[in-house]
Amino acid sequence: MTADAGSSRGFAHDVYDAVIVGGGHNGLVAAAYLARAGRSVLVLERLGHTGGAAVSTRPFAGVDARLSRYSYLVSLLPGKIVRDLGLRFRVRRRTVSSYTPFERGGRPGGLLVGGGEARTRESFARLTGSDREYEAWRAFYATTGRLAERVFPTLTEPLPTRAELRARIDDEQAWRMLFEEPLGRAVEERFADDLVRGVVLTDALIGTFADAHDLSLAQNRCFLYHVIGGGTGDWDVPVGGMGALTDALADAARAGGAEIVTGHEALRIRTDGTSPAEVTFRTAAGEGTVVGRAVLVNASPRALAELLGEAPDPVVRAPEGAQFKVNMLLRRLPRLRDTSVDPREAFSGTFHIAEGYEQLRRAHAEAAAGELPSAPPSEIYCHSLTDPTILGPELTAQGCQTLTLFGLHTPARLFEKDNRQTREVLLTATLAQLDAHLAEPLTDCLAFDADGRPCIEAKTPLDLEQELRLPGGHIFHRDLSWPYGEAGRWGVETEHPNVLLCGAGAVRGGGVSGIPGHNAAMALLTADR
Template sequence: MSTRSRYDAVVVGAGHNGLVTAAYLARAGWSVLVLERLEQLGGAAVSQQVFPGVDVRLSAYSYLVSLLPDRIVADLGLDLTLADRAVASYTAVPEGPGLLVERDEGPATAASFRALTGSDAELAGWRRFYGRVATLAEDLAPTLTEPLLSPAELTGRLRDPQLWHDLNERPLADVVADELTHDVVRGVALTDGLIGTFADVHAADGLAGRCFLYHLVGNGTGRWRVPVGGMGAVTGAMAAAARGAGAELVTRAAVTALEPRADGVTVHWTDDDGTAHAVDAGQVVCGAAPAVLERLTGATPGPTADGAQLKINMVLTRLPRLRSGIDPAVAFAGTFHVDEAAAQLDAAHAQAAAGRLPDVIPFEVYCHSLSDPSILGPAERSAGYQTLTLFGLHTPAGLFRADPVGTRREAVRRVLAQLDARLEEPLLDCLARDASGAPCLQAASPLDVEASLAMPGGHIFHGDLSWPVAATPEQVGTWGVATAHPRIVSASSGGTVRGGAVSGLGGYAAARALLDGR
């Protein structure tokens, strides 16, 4: 329960961005109240015991960290450990050993490329392409925690402005094809332009290019790291920083309306008993999606982009054996690609765009517990349990609306059959059982994400991503968080210029805008 009738700032939503804003403002001496609708802090970045009787805390929604700047971790003194994965990816193919890409390239990577493609040419193209991407990441990452640059200013900071131009202006498929020719290898690269985004990689609309960029520039390395303790450890550290600085964090507090005035905002909310409350704020920071903010201020929400992912959480008694013969502890240590060759991505997009669930759903799988067994309870760890997270592409929310349960069930059936085709044993034989004897498998469509987290259309980025640069001359030098109301700033992924993934960038920008007065 809030203890004051007026605060310098009220933060709507205790996801990672809202918590980052609250911590920065409280550390600067502001009185801060954070109101969270759910009973748990953290938004989509939480750890949960999903299966009754199974002591495993899964990262229920988001599951890896890349874009969270080291600067935010240092500024807020976050007690957080992010572990590197030894394997970047493994791609299972119908015949042959598949494609193994180590995090730090060694002989196994070179041998794998040679076995798949028959020569060293594709690996040379891979090295050239990702060498250029690495240079862009090193140059671009520092700008994400600075006021917005103009396009010309940003270009002047880049050693390879041509790659930036190509990602902006050309279809991602063409940019990738400049260096990569093998269908499987091109698909591995293209998936970074599709995670969480329903995009046509052959379109010049920049949608896939923006998604690709955000997946490759984090902290100047683009590495996706494992949060030790699960995603809840990330937002738990952020909440501790905010609370330790004096911010008040209230859960089960549903904001129902915002009334902006010239001198502040009245925030209306209800607690878990349904009791109505009102508190005044000098400033409001909205960590919720832009469509939610529009509803809270009495505006009619405009159209929003749908999410396009199928998420499946699993707990296994053991990792399944693979037909390729590769050690499962290697194959699942990084990102395990299934049916994500370039042609398969194209076919799935075409079917989904036509309103059909793809016959073959591209997806990838990841095992958190190989890198971080701390999420397993003592008995589960002793017994050798492991976790798997499956993330399906090209499954937009619209496909599920006519029959949410039936379509989700069919999507799960298809991806499990596709995964079984790569295994020496049925996945069902490896799944742990919960207290009632049911397999430990939990699936969520975009509609399920929307219902749980109030993300319109289940879009994990709250909407289409933006290029991390000023879109107008008026935005240059600002933090890109302005809304239609001078006393309300956005901190959400879709409401700020630089959002997407568990980054804290939106929350950082909102705090800096208020503290800097711009």
């Protein structure tokens, strides 16, 4: 298959070794690996900038705050990728893991995880009156820690089979708990306190609409990826914001010789599986084509099917996101009703709101019935406490801070009738749940932009679908997969030998990891040997 005469005018090559559709972080990882290996690479990006969902922007007019607008924490990015590509990129560890406010006997308190073992143990004892829950917590996360050490290194290797991964984990109790039985069973067997149960379960629900006892085990797969990151499960803060990572990746790709063009929207891919494939794209000047011996698609499986002119698999349900993202800039952190903890500690980790176990169950049931949760669950963290570099000097001197809120159990279907109105209703209800634990309304602490508007923006799944073309607003492109499969494959292959999937919807995709990009590049490079 050949391109029309002059169709690649303006590009360095008539036929590229690899054409990459999409300049998000996974596409940039693939481009950097392939270019450094001496392959000719062209990246086509629809938007006017690279980065996809992993970008930093200044969303508030006239305000020098560079926020991670969509994705915001790094856990799954292997140090191997950072080292291999020589990225100028750093992360920082949060000193506090989480803070969960509660009220018992009419008195406010909070469960603080972090700040040293003795302090965490004491916090559990104040909540439950004994050491039982803390010891159960330690034992549970010791198990997930051992599992993380054994599973995480496999993510940048060819896929293990199910039996191989099970043997590598070498812990039948852990295997059954995470790979075979609904996570709710393990949570209920190991923990007695409703609040502790809820804190554990939240990692199974980030971007995943499922109940603790969902038989599909979607919640288990989400939990697995949240506890294995880096081989430790720690969630780290990207220094300079998420855009610092994708800027470094774009620099590494260009330094290796890759061409990156923005404002180029891929429309079609034509391939017979063996001859070079033809990619048709659209720019402001019209349509054009480019030819690649291989095409790597950094988009969802649904988008890939559309590019190939294929119908989506009717057996696979349409992706549906279920998260609510809110970005804020504050003049100062709000005071807490719980005076035993400094707000700077409470907000530096994950601040859980309305995420008790029963609250999460009720919120899921209400959303599944087509109603907004009456007590919307969410979690907040403050990036600028760990990494103040995202704020300009004037904001830093004034004591300003960012807050990032991530809401759970808000599936796209709830916004279909009136996205704008439902967004506002949900935002009001979500902030009311937070205000119940504050000594002052959060809105009293918001900064204002140059036009006098409060510095707060909210994104629903439908907003993410419109802005980023995430199918159904699903941040993982589709439900997460188990990290095993057919031996000898990388989890990026499609029915067409010269078309690979390098986005979050690949096997072992999801999150800001670069793993699908790495694996697509490895699949191509090893096939060429």
